[in-house]
Amino acid sequence: MSHYLVITGGVGGAKLALGLSKIMPASDVTFAVNTGDDFDYLGFHISPDIDTLTYTLAGLNDTDRGWGRREESWNFLSTLQTLDEETWFQLGDRDLAIHVYRTSLLAQGKTLSEVTDGIAKKLGISHFLVPMTDQSLRTVVVTADGKLPFQDYFVKYQAKPVVEAIEFSGSTGARLSPGVSEALSRPELGGVIICPSNPYLSIDPILSIPGFRALLSEITVPVIAVSPIIGGKAIKGPTEKIMHEMNLEAGCSSLSVAHHYRDILDGIIIDTMDAALSDDITALGLEVSVGETLMTSLQIKKDLAQQCLALIEKIQS
Amino acid sequence: MSHYLVITGGVGGAKLALGLSKIMPASDVTFAVNTGDDFDYLGFHISPDIDTLTYTLAGLNDTDRGWGRREESWNFLSTLQTLDEETWFQLGDRDLAIHVYRTSLLAQGKTLSEVTDGIAKKLGISHFLVPMTDQSLRTVVVTADGKLPFQDYFVKYQAKPVVEAIEFSGSTGARLSPGVSEALSRPELGGVIICPSNPYLSIDPILSIPGFRALLSEITVPVIAVSPIIGGKAIKGPTEKIMHEMNLEAGCSSLSVAHHYRDILDGIIIDTMDAALSDDITALGLEVSVGETLMTSLQIKKDLAQQCLALIEKIQS
Numbered sequence: 196m197s198h199y200l201v202i203t204g205g206v207g208g209a210k211l212a213l214g215l216s217k218i219m220p221a222s223d224v225t226f227a228v229n230t231g232d233d234f235d236y237l238g239f240h241i242s243p244d245i246d247t248l249t250y251t252l253a254g255l256n257d258t259d260r261g262w263g264r265r266e267e268s269w270n271f272l273s274t275l276q277t278l279d280e281e282t283w284f285q286l287g288d289r290d291l292a293i294h295v296y297r298t299s300l301l302a303q304g305k306t307l308s309e310v311t312d313g314i315a316k317k318l319g320i321s322h323f324l325v326p327m328t329d330q331s332l333r334t335v336v337v338t339a340d341g342k343l344p345f346q347d348y349f350v351k352y353q354a355k356p357v358v359e360a361i362e363f364s365g366s367t368g369a370r371l372s373p374g375v376s377e378a379l380s381r382p383e384l385g386g387v388i389i390c391p392s393n394p395y396l397s398i399d400p401i402l403s404i405p406g407f408r409a410l411l412s413e414i415t416v417p418v419i420a421v422s423p424i425i426g427g428k429a430i431k432g433p434t435e436k437i438m439h440e441m442n443l444e445a446g447c448s449s450l451s452v453a454h455h456y457r458d459i460l461d462g463i464i465i466d467t468m469d470a471a472l473s474d475d476i477t478a479l480g481l482e483v484s485v486g487e488t489l490m491t492s493l494q495i496k497k498d499l500a501q502q503c504l505a506l507i508e509k510i511q512s
Numbered sequence: 513m514s515h516y517l518v519i520t521g522g523v524g525g526a527k528l529a530l531g532l533s534k535i536m537p538a539s540d541v542t543f544a545v546n547t548g549d550d551f552d553y554l555g556f557h558i559s560p561d562i563d564t565l566t567y568t569l570a571g572l573n574d575t576d577r578g579w580g581r582r583e584e585s586w587n588f589l590s591t592l593q594t595l596d597e598e599t600w601f602q603l604g605d606r607d608l609a610i611h612v613y614r615t616s617l618l619a620q621g622k623t624l625s626e627v628t629d630g631i632a633k634k635l636g637i638s639h640f641l642v643p644m645t646d647q648s649l650r651t652v653v654v655t656a657d658g659k660l661p662f663q664d665y666f667v668k669y670q671a672k673p674v675v676e677a678i679e680f681s682g683s684t685g686a687r688l689s690p691g692v693s694e695a696l697s698r699p700e701l702g703g704v705i706i707c708p709s710n711p712y713l714s715i716d717p718i719l720s721i722p723g724f725r726a727l728l729s730e731i732t733v734p735v736i737a738v739s740p741i742i743g744g745k746a747i748k749g750p751t752e753k754i755m756h757e758m759n760l761e762a763g764c765s766s767l768s769v770a771h772h773y774r775d776i777l778d779g780i781i782i783d784t785m786d787a788a789l790s791d792d793i794t795a796l797g798l799e800v801s802v803g804e805t806l807m808t809s810l811q812i813k814k815d816l817a818q819q820c821l822a823l824i825e826k827i828q829s
Binding site: 295317 | 554555584585587588589590591592594595596604605606608609610612613615616619630631634635
């Protein structure tokens with residue numbers, strides 16, 4: 196029985212994570228989640244990507260809205276807005292309970308790993324769900340309008356400022372969380388899967404933890420990724436806009452994603468729409484697998500999860 | 513035009529405060545509210561009595577439940593309870609917004625007076641609503657089971673422990689808030705009204721602020737109270753139980769209330785049911801006014817408010 200380390204950001208990554216959770220026993224996978232988007236708001240420690248994974252794996256996510264909890268109400272927020280017009284972050288009444296509980300436990304000295312695990316278990320998640328790090332590592336978007344904390348860039352300014360670079364404040368002092376380290380040191384580690392999240396905003400924060408990128412490039416088990424780009428477009432969020440603003444040689448494409456990860460990847464799954472890129476990606480030394488990556492149903496999520504395991508197996512053999 | 517300083521605790525006091533607010537122009541009255549019940553919960557600064565006054569004067573209070581806001585929802589609390597079984601304080605989704613907003617502003621260095629005034633104005637209250645003090649002064653209930661912060665005694669232990677004494681932690685360093693001081697120094701000050709709140713738990717905290725009790729006993733304008741006891745019973749809360757536990761000579765009665773305040777009062781309003789106590793109270797040197805004090809309608813609240821002004825006028829003349 197192999198164990199897999201799955202590296203993920205928020206919404207897009209959570210879809211593949213859900214598929215993987217459905218085809219693998221709880222003890223066979225560790226979901227390591229980006230915390231670069233974490234921020235403090237009104238005194239609460241908010242971990243957007245951890246919450247997305249938690250709600251998704253617990254079956255509590257709102258699939259229509261695409262984020263947050265099902266059966267959510269907004270009476271806290273609407274009341275707050277009568278007091279403070281500058282309220283810009285969408286905090287649902289149920290969602291807020293998670294932030295308050297987390298903040299309270301962190302203030303008591305618990306680590307983010309402990310708090311994340313506690314919440315996941317209380318909500319009935321049996322898989323390992325861990326933050327990438329227990330230290331503060333914050334994604335900072337360097338824009339033409341100045342440096343912006345990720346949530347300011349993403350929510351407050353709706354990803355409109357032009358991105359010049361992305362920095363990870365605090366990465367020098369960050370260490371992999373115990374759960375990630377433990378997964379990596381398991382003798383039965385079978386592979387590492389990078390979910391189709393934004394490579395620059397959601398995966399790079401994890402890769403910026405000292406030693407981790409080098410470790411992945413040297414590790415003997417296969418490291419694969421699922422490209423978040425389909426036909427030159429991103430499903431959601433600012434990925435596409437950012438990739439254009441970065442003046443990448445291959446533009447917003449799965450080839451650019453392969454380039455970005457080439458030092459750590461052994462294989463990549465790209466969408467059937469991008470099959471024509473296979474030769475160029477293979478030329479980078481990567482195994483390419485083509486399939487349906489637009490995860491519009493649970494079956495497709497599970498199929499893509501199976502395809503990840505198949506690609507890892509192919510690379511290993 | 514005279515100005516009146518009204519001293520009040522939560523629910524019972526808020527009823528008279530509402531009556532007074534309906535018969536007096538906004539600039540003619542300052543409501544000074546007990547903050548001895550304030551506490552920190554999950555990192556929030558909660559001011560139960562200020563909130564009760566705020567919701568009542570803004571017409572946002574839930575009159576059926578008797579506390580909290582109208583049209584309240586409880587999704588935050590129910591979610592929190594799935595995470596933490598020890599959650600004991602009832603926090604509605606709308607109510608929570610007030611606590612979060614207050615806590616956020618206090619953390620920015622604003623005073624409780626500034627925050628209270630800001631919230632009141634945002635909710636459309638035109639009267640002066642001020643905390644008794646901007647410093648931390650906490651009511652501690654000394655019980656047979658040990659010392660308990662007020663909310664622990666009142667909510668968590670449902671006022672069951674036997675009360676031996678009541679202490680006011682931090683009173684030595686507390687000063688009257690600017691709004692109370694300003695009301696007291698107005699040349700047009702016409703009187704001081706103590707609302708029918710629990711004398712020991714809701715009014716004594718205010719009287720424990722150094723110099724205030726002496727000031728009230730010496731002040732030249734009339735100081736009156738409305739007794740919270742009707743026919744040996746309190747309308748609500750632990751007043752009656754506490755008064756019995758304190759082994760007062762006159763038991764749980766308006767006579768005991770008059771005794772308790774005798775050094776500062778010039779007059780007191782007692783219920784018609786207690787008219788027989790008038791002679792004993794008059795013997796203490798107080799002007800007694802008898803009337804309907806069970807405020808079951810807005811008209812009765814306004815009538816009782818008028819009776820307060822009439823008693824002050826009678827004492828002055």
